Amino acid sequence: MAQTYDVVVIGAGPGGYIAAIRAAQLGFKVACVEKWRNPQGELALGGTCLNVGCIPSKALLASSDAFESVRHMLDAHGIAVDEPRLDLAKMLARKDAIVRKMTKGIEFLFRKNKIAWLQGHGRFVGAEDGAYRLEIDDDASDAGKAPQLVDAKHVVIATGSKARHLPGIPVDNQLICDNEGALSLPEVPRRLGVIGAGVIGLELGSVWRRLGSQVTLLEALPDFLAAADAGVQKEAWKLLTRQGLKIELGVKIASAEAGKKGVKVAYADAKGAAHVLEVDRLIVSVGRVPNTDGLGLDAVGLAADARGFVPVDAQCRTAVPNVWAIGDVVRGPMLAHKAEEEGVMVAELIAGQKPHIDYNCIPAVIYTSPEIAWVGRTEQQLEAEGRAYKSGQFPFAANGRALGMGAADGFVKVLADAATDEVLGVHIVAATASDLIAEAVMAMEFRASAEDIGRICHAHPSMSEAVREAALAATDKRALNI
Ligand code: NAI
Secondary structure (H helix, E strand, C coil), X not given: CCEEEEEEEECCCHHHHHHHHHHHHCCCCEEEEECCECCCCCECCCHHHHXXXXXXXXXXXXXXXXXXXXXXXXXXXXXXXXXXXXXXXXXXHHHHHHHHHHHXXXXXXXXXXXXXXXXXXXXXXXXXXXXXXXXXXXXXXXXXCCCEEEEEEEEEECCCEEECCCCCCCCCCCCEECHHHHCCCCCCCCEEEEECCCHHHHHHHHHHHHCCCEEEEECCCCXXXXXXXXXXXXXXXXXXXXXXCEEXXXXXEEEEEEECCEEEEEEECCCCCEEEEEECXXXXXXCEEECCCCCCHHHHCCXXXXXXXXXXXXXXXXXXXXXXXXXXXXXXXXXXXXXXXXXXXXXXXXXXXXXXXXXXXXXXXXXXXXXXXXXXXXXXXXXXXCCCEEEEEEEHHHCHHHHHHCCCCCEEEEEEECCCCEEEEEEEEECCHHHHHHHHHHHHHCCCEHHHHHCCCCCCCCCCHHHHHHHHHHHHCCCCCC
C-alpha cells in the first residue's frame, strides 16, 4: 500500500525544503522528494542554490576577493607582501566543503522535523479519493526495482529551474560551461568568454577575472543591467569595466565552436560588424528555464505554460485544488529568497493561516565588488508609471567607515513619493549592499517614509549611515554630511 502524507513537496531547494520544514512545524506529516546527485554520486538536498548556485559562488567570490585584496589592496594599508600564489584546487575544495556542510545541514533539519526524504524523481500518476498519487523513481540506485508510490493530500511543486542553453552551442561543462562547470574550472583560463552579462555572468566573470583571467562578456541587450535603476547601471558599468571586465553590449551571437585550442565565438557587434572572439573557456549564462519535464502534470489535469512555467495565482495555487507551485518553476524572479517566502506562505495557507507576500518588497542582489542591491521601484519605472517622486543620494566616499574599509565606491539612492514621502525604492552600490538592503526592505514592508529612516539612530561609524543620509536627502535635501 502507498504511504500517505499530508504534504509532499517535490524538490528540496530553498523553496521546497523551507516549505517542508514550515509544514512540519505546523504539525503536518511531510515528505520531500529529491533526486539531486553531487559529483561524488551521492544524493544531496539543497537544489541548485546550495549545490551549484548561491552558496558555492559566494564561497568563490570570497576566496577570489581575498586573493585580489592581497595582490592589490594591502599596499594602501601599508602592508607589503610578496606576490601570492594561487592554489586553485584548495580553493575549490574549500567551496565543496562549504556546500557539503550546508547540504548535510538540511539532512539534519529534515531528521529534526521528521520530514521523510523520498529519494528519486517524483511524478504525478493520478488522483483518487481526495489524494494525489506520486511515483518516486530512483534509477541510479534502484535499477530494476519498482518505483515507490505515495499518496498526498497536498502537493507542492518546487522543482526549480535549469540553465538555459543556446541552440547550436552545446554545453559540455569542460570548454563550454553553464553555472555548474563555471564553478569548478580545473585551471584559471587565460581568456574567458561569457555569453550574457546578467547576474551569473557578472559574478562568475568577476571570480575568474580576480584569479587572473581576461574576461569578455557578450550581452545581447543594448543596456547594461537593464532591470537596475539607471543610476546603478551607470555606476556599476564604470566600476566593473574599470576592474578589467570587458563588456560588449547589443551583440548577436552567431556560433560558438569548441576545438583543440579553446572556443571560437562568432558574433556581430551592435553596429552589425562581424567578430570572432577566441577564448580558452566559455560560460553561457543567458537565464534559466523551469523544470517541469517528466513531472506528469497531465495526470492531474495540469499543464505548463508556453515558457514551461506552472501557472499559479498570487498565492501559488495551481489550477487544481491542493496542488501548489513555488519558486523558479512559477512566475516572478528566480531568486532563492523569493522561493523561500513562497514555501512558507504555502505551508501556512495549507494550515488555514492568512500569510501574504508583497512581491514589490523582494530584494535583488548581485554579488560583484562592490555589491549591487535594490528593492522596489527604479526611477525608470516610476517615470513610466507617471508617479511623482523625490530622490536622495549619498556617496560612500563621504562615509568614514567606508573610507576606513577601503570601500568608498558606490552610493545609496532612496526614492520616495513626492507627496507622502513613502519609500518607493532603494538602490545601493556598496561593498556590503546585500546586508544594507535589509533595512530598506523592512522600511518598505512597514510602509515607512524616507523621514522615518532619517529619524532612526544609525551606529557611527557604519556603512548604514549612508542609508540614513540618502533618506534625509530624499525627504527634503537635508543630508547632514554632504
Ligand atoms: P540573467 O537573466 O540574470 O542574465 C542573462 C543575461 O543574458 C541577460 O542580460 C540577457 O539579456 C542575456 N542574454 C540572453 N540571451 C542572450 C544571447 N543569446 N546572447 C547574449 N546575451 C544573452 O540570468 P543568469 O545570469 O543566467 O542567471 C540565471 C538566474 O539565476 C537569474 O534569474 C538570476 O536571478 C539567478 N541568479 C541570482 C543570483 C543572485 O541573486 N545573486 C546569482 C546568480 C543567479
